[in-house]
Amino acid sequence: MDVKYLNPIIAATDSVFETMLSLKPEKGKVSFQEELITDKEANVIIGMTGDIRGSIVYSFSEEMALKVVEAMSGMKMNTLDKFVTSAMGELGNIISGKATVGLSEQDLECDIVPPQIVTGKEINITSEADSVLMVNFNTDLGDFDVSFAIK
Numbered sequence: 001m002d003v004k005y006l007n008p009i010i011a012a013t014d015s016v017f018e019t020m021l022s023l024k025p026e027k028g029k030v031s032f033q034e035e036l037i038t039d040k041e042a043n044v045i046i047g048m049t050g051d052i053r054g055s056i057v058y059s060f061s062e063e064m065a066l067k068v069v070e071a072m073s074g075m076k077m078n079t080l081d082k083f084v085t086s087a088m089g090e091l092g093n094i095i096s097g098k099a100t101v102g103l104s105e106q107d108l109e110c111d112i113v114p115p116q117i118v119t120g121k122e123i124n125i126t127s128e129a130d131s132v133l134m135v136n137f138n139t140d141l142g143d144f145d146v147s148f149a150i151k
Contacts, residue, residue: 005052005150009095010135017139021071027135028143035133036125036147041065042080044092045095045125047081050110052103054129055135055149056094056125064142071141080119089115096106 010027012094017023020064047055060068066077069087078082103110118125127149134147 004106005103006133006135006148008106009056009099009146009148011102012095013096013137014096017137018090020091020094021068021139021141023139023141025137025139025144027081028138029109030136031134032136033132036127037133038125038145038147039121040145041119042088042119043123043125044088044094045116045118046096047116048100048110048112048150049113050098051108052110052150054148055065055125055127056092056096056099057125057145057147057149058088058095059145059147060088061142061144064139064144066134067141084116085119091115127151 014025017025019067038059041062042060042065044058045055062080065084065088069077069084071088075110093114099112129149129151132147136145
């Protein structure tokens with residue numbers, strides 16, 4: 001997996017969290033996996049098409065997802081309901097859209113597809129990619145993972 005694909009996605013993640021949530025994500029552990037298995041309850045899957053094919057998956061614990069949506073909406077959130085998952089989907093959409101701008105600056109044409117949200121624990125998300133790169137980010141609201149299954 002070429003790092004030139006990853007840097008715009010990581011930069012977009014940093015930028016959107018700083019702008020929308022006044023949070024500075026700190027990059028933590030980076031790992032490679034043969035398949036994407038997440039232990040987080042709220043997972044936003046954004047498909048990518050064009051020069052880059054695959055998925056970006058943003059994975060949040062239920063607690064962090066609730067805190068993020070509270071920060072976004074100004075309302076108290078208690079459950080991982082449709083409002084929360086929709087807001088998390090939109091957050092993933094914004095980050096991924098911004099990432100495609102960075103990728104286009106490298107002469108890569110790609111589009112994103114509408115987000116899919118998967119909730120639950122110990123989720124296995126399959127893709128056509130040979131491996132998955134998972135980057136953990138730490139914030140004042142908790143930690144989250146951004147996984148890249150790109151072909």
